[in-house]
Amino acid sequence: MRLANKVAIITGGSRGIGRATADLFAEEGAIVYVLDISLDDQFESDKIHFIAHDVTDEAAWKNVVEQIVSEAGTIDILFNNAGIVGSYEGIETIEMDDWHRILDINLNGVFLGTRTVLPVMRAAGKGAIVHTSSMWGVVGAIGVAAYTASKGAVRSLSKNVALTYAKDGIRSNSIHPGIIETPLVLAQDKSMTQEIVDKTPIGRLGTAREIAYGALYLASDESSYVTGTELIIDGGHTAL
Template sequence: MQGKTAIITGGGSGFGRETALKLAQRGVNISVVDLSKEKGEETVHLCEKLGSDAIFIQADVSKVEDVKKYVIETVDRFGKIDLFFNNAGISGSGVRTLECSEEEFDTIVDVNLKGVFYGLKYVVNEMLKTGGGSIVNTASLGGLVGMPTLGAYSATKHAVIGLTKTIAGEYGRDHIRINAIAPGTNETPMVKAFPAEAIKAMADAVPMGRLGQPHEVGNVVAFLLSDEASYIHGAVISIDSGSAAL
């Protein structure tokens, strides 16, 4: 993967950061895209320590002008886009689905669905100019099954899987390889802040009896983006301790 260029949205934390570090170890140039300047710049710093050429681009993926900006700035700096981890997303306030406010529902759709769509629209356009590329969209276990109290989130993640499969059918012959991941609950900073008994209950509910670690997702994404996964296309890869299988 040496010398390739990747864009990672939501690169300031969690799965985005862990994937950035994995790609940095493999000599990939990285555009870290995030709303948070502080978190994004920290990821850039960590990538640079691993020898990667990395830049931070502050952007809100739900705003189409910001998406165009991160694509243009990446091409200006690195000349092309080979790899795209279309990952930034938000969850929800955890109320019963029909009690979710219209405003909250709109925000979740804007970030999790429109943000993913805008990214695909403008990144694929660039990849077509240089002969193709590889893309991973972040869905969720909640994109495969319902998630009580996270209805808007679950609906958008189902939609991300629909976009992934459809675009796979449309762009495979253009050498654009596209897949989705469906992670279960991971010990990200947000989950770590829950009370210990809540974390234990979540861990007890999954077949392996523990929550996932963000680097376990980063490992899979780096593989899917690489040529080692050259015949995996239009797939939804569960990373969830077997939760989707039950």
């Protein structure tokens, strides 16, 4: 039990990477709160609680954090994972509405979650925050302007949190998945996905569970000397 009795928030945990992480955290003994705008399939584990929540809603963040602290006593882990691709357009062609929506969910959602949970962690003198960025937050990609901008910003914000709150016992790290088999990727153009897989040395899509194991390490006390770092899980894509 690598997360025995730890209380964890996972945003975007209804499906994909977040769901695999919720299942793994619960298997490892955590009490998990999944915050997501929707839930298609119920969770099997009674250690996973679902709260309908939009990560862009600052007032809702305050209510949700209060609810979790009153029910579970504290928050040990925050996994800022909710995110969308939203638009594949580049700088000149992306609609402003899309630009704002993508930055709002992928970056402002991470900022708001972190900002709301930090006082709880500071009071406890401990906490682990993990953010889902992307390999496109480390290296460049053509097109997908808002997505790459948001994921690069999450990488930087994670380091800001790490440096600012190290003395409070709070760690912050980012995960950078490559191309992972989730509803997000299954919904996109298959030739685009294949093109990325072809450039991936391991030669296949990653699984959500393979990302969840990274989140487990960074959320657990096993990574107690790890903060401000980037865990790239991309089948070797960015090593090329």
